Amino acid sequence: MAVASPPPSLERILVRRLIAVQIAVLVLLVALMVGTLAVTGHLVNLETEDETIEVVREAIDRDEAGRLVLRETPALASLRARAPDRWFVLRDRRGGRLVEGEPPPVMVRIGDALDEIGQARLGWTMGPGEPDGPPGRMKWIETRAGRVQVLTGPGPRVTLRKVVMATAMVVVVAVVPGLVPLVLAVLLVTPTVVRRSMASLGTAAAAARAVDLDRPDVRLSTERVPEEALPLVSAVNEALDRVGRQYAEQRRFLADAAHELRTPIAVLQTRLDALPDGPSKDQLVEDVSRLGNLAQQLLDVQRLSAGGFDPRPVDLVAIAESVVSDLAPLAIAAGYALAFEAEVPRLPFHGDRLAIERALGNVVHNAIRHGGRRGTITVAAECTGCISVTDEGDGIPPAVRDVVFEPFSRIARDGGGTGLGLHLVRGIVRRHGGEVSVDTAPGGGACFRLCFPVSASAASMLAPAGTPST
Incomplete structure (x- = not known):
């Protein structure tokens, strides 16, 4: 990989x-x-000029008349072959002079003025140029012919x-x-x-992380965004606008469809109530209840997405008892006993009563559907602010307990359901600042706990309470 x-x-x-x-x-x-x-001309090969002076030192001599001459040495012959345009002027203090090559005229004349100077570089900083010619090198040296002034100029000017x-x-x-x-x-x-x-891009990235179904109107800030990155940020905002419009259309469609379904479902429920009792009626009642619950879940999805919550002072114990009373006939028809327990008589909380009822109702519906149609389904209100729903079915494997709260997750063997119920439960509980979890019940079934952040004073209101069973 x-x-x-x-x-x-x-x-x-x-x-x-x-x-x-x-x-x-x-x-x-x-x-x-x-x-x-x-x-x-500043890359004149100084080493070549010094070499010329050394070659001349070895070759210079005097003839019988005392005039300066050059003996033909191998080094002199090599120098003449390698640098045919190299020139030099030899001069002694007796006035003797020996010229080889074609030195600039000014160089021939200037040597007389340099008797007191041991060595020097002669030339002009602005380049060779005519008529002055290239720069030269002067040096007094000791030879077998005595002290001689050598004035030489460049041959090959630049070497590698x-x-x-x-x-x-x-x-x-x-x-x-x-x-x-x-x-x-x-x-x-x-x-x-x-x-x-790029600091502004960090702000835009933080806004992008905040975009979800609960906050569909969030857009990336374009303030102080670099010009090069502005097209990307603007394109993302345009994409979010398009997705937001399409999502709003889908929400309206789901809400309209759910509303349209509720009327025929209510009519069907009324007609079923008129039928004589029997196994077939019980099954039809359960199926129609599931269909009505599905329509209500679709409405809950729309309501949860739109943020249509109405928090008010409520009593969690009263809400749990009301849900148990409403769903008792459905549970009994499915073969269960439905029990309600409360550790305190009241549990004050600030929340949306309808939303909490829907969340708890979805958990009880889930227990009715997947509890194995045996034993007792127990709804318990705890003094800590948690409401638990326990069944005696096969339970939920630990490996999939986090998955059951994801939207459209269906882990039941029969593949039934829409996978929306428990997702809505988590969304509603979290909207109230709480959390929902699932564990194994003492009898081996599933135990769902809806925990709400009740105040410390409410949690301390411990008092004996009955545990009626329906």
Whole structure:
């Protein structure tokens, strides 16, 4: 099974790309700097000039007349072959002069003025240009012919080695000191900038998490949303508008259908009451009761979604006793005994009486349908604010106890029911700030507990109470 890769991080993407752009810009600047040095003559191969001076040192000599001459050495021959345009001017303090190549005229004349200077670089910073010519290198050296001034100029101006060395020098001197603080700034500043820029998206995401059937009108805020993300947020809001309209239409349809069903169901119930008693009538009464309960559940779905609650002071004990009285005939017809127990005579609570009655009625209907048609169904009001419904059926396996409260969940072997009843129970109880749970009853059946947050004073009203059985 393939593991899904984590979503890309905008912070990491921006950091990587900003650093890449900075490196690319600095590389371009280095290339421009090195190119400019090459074009302006600042990449003259100093090592080649020093090599020329050393070659000349070994080759220079004097003839019988005392004039400066060059002996033909292998190094001199190699230099002439490799750099045919290299020139040099040799001069001693006696006025002797030896010229090879084609030096710029100004270089031939300038040597006389440099007697007191040991070595120098001669030239102009703005490039070769005519008529001045390229820069030169002057140095006084000791030779077998005595102290001689060598003035030489470039042959091959740029070599690969020279470019690499110049580039490395520029990188070390200019690029690295500037790149390090830039990278650190990107690493430190970019995450903060991204988080602040995307803070409004966090607000929109929080609003998106709040969207559900109970709050269909929630929309994502577009305030301070970045321009690049605004189309996405607007598209989500438009989609929520469309879904909201379709959901409202479905709710109206369900409510209308449920209302339309109630009239024929009531007529059918009246006609069944006129039939003589017998097993067939009992079965039909139970089936019609299920049909009426389904219609009521559809109305409850619509009412729960619309938030049509009317909280008022109620008595949970009285509500539980009323539900038991209403459903006693149906339970007895299905083969059960229906019992009611209360630990306190009254249990004051602030809630919607009709909704609580529907929730408790759905749980009792569920017990009647799935309790095995045997034993006793017990409804008990506890002083803690919980109302329990216990049957003596097969119970609910632990593995599916959380599933039974999901909408349209049907775990019964016969596959009957709509899967809405217990979902509505949970929705109603939670709307009142409580919780519903299911466990195994002492006799092995199912035990549903509807727990409401009653006040401490109500929970302390313990008093003897009867436990009538119907």
